[in-house]
Amino acid sequence: MDTFSRNDQPNNSGAAGALKTGVGASPRLLNTTVCVPIVYGSIAFFLGKKADEYHTHRWTLYVRSPNGEDLSTGISKVVFQLHPSFPQPVRELTAPPFEVTEKGWGEFEATIRIVWRDPGEKATVLTHGIKLYPPGLTQITPATTSKEPVVHEFYDEVVFTDPTEAFHRQLMRSSVLPRIQSHEPTVQENFPTYADEEDFKALLAAQKFLEDELRDVKDRIMKADMAREEIEEALRVAATAKASSSQSGGKSGSSSGKGGGSGGKTKSSGGGGTASKKSKASH
Structure with missing residues (x-):
């Protein structure tokens, strides 16, 4: 299945909106998603008469597209983290096919880190168990020594939302470039198809x-x-109303205090006292 893009723009203009992310940066395509199908896995072969105590199988660990499309249009590099017992357990590949082939005797889990060409996109990290034996078996038996390879792979899709214009163009080129094949013919022959x-x-x-x-x-x-x-x-409105209420309440209290003081002065200075003195004088 090829990489495809979808524009969820609500209008019918046929072009996604663009948002500039910074000075000199490629604008992002709003309401646009790009789906990149990938397959990651391993294929193991029993070595038969060539096997020894520490090398019973030859296996290949890989990241590929479902139908051979060139993933390097979007992938900058793939970093494989093998078991520490292998020489140079960290293998970094910057060009397809993204695969590592080794010989060994035991199964283990490997880490695969896919770094995309757009530095703004997070790397995709996968964990994959390399299987040497058919399901349910963990050692060499007559059933595991056949020439049939043990294929253990998974299909997945990496979805990019609102990618930059430059990255979008890179991703959409994968379907027009030549197909990629494994360096190992026997591995290529046993890749499952998704058609x-x-x-x-x-x-x-x-x-x-x-x-x-x-x-x-x-x-x-x-x-x-x-x-x-x-x-x-709502909090802003409430805060404004509270501040306004506090201000009006302070002004009202100040006016009331001035009126009371004036009335007290009238009583003490003459109103009541003068009347009292006049009453006594008349008698």
Whole structure:
């Protein structure tokens, strides 16, 4: 399945909106998602008569596209972290095919780190268990010494939301470049294919589910932002009303105090006292 892009712009202009992220930066394509299908896994072969105590199998660990598309249009490098017992357990590849081939006797978990060409995108980190034996078996038996390889791989999709214009162009070039093949012919021959109609329908269903989930998350974030803004506005209104109430209450108290003082002076200076003196004089 090829890399594809989708524009969720609500209008019918046919072009996504762009948002400039910084000085000299490529603008981001708003309401746009790009889906990059990848496959990561391992294929192991029993060495048969060439096997010894420490080298029973030859295996290849890889990251590839489902149908051989060139992933280097979007991938800057792939870093494989092997078991510490291997010489140079950290293998860094900057060009396809992104694969490591070794010989060994035991199964282990490897870490795969995919670094994208856009520095603003986070690296994709995967963990993969390298399997040497068929499911349910952990050692060499007559059932594990056949020439049939042990294939253990997974399909996944990396989705980029609102990518930059430059990165978007890079990702969309993968389908027009020559196909990539493994350095190991026997590995290439045993790669599972993803061209069946049922697989295609399942992938489309998975993509739709993912897009619905992303849209739901965006809606929830938008509603949360709106609710936060409403709360902040209500707090501002309440604070303003409280400050206004405090100011008007202070002015009212000040005016009342002045009136009371004046009345006290009238009583003490003459109003009541003068009347009392006049009454006594008349008698």
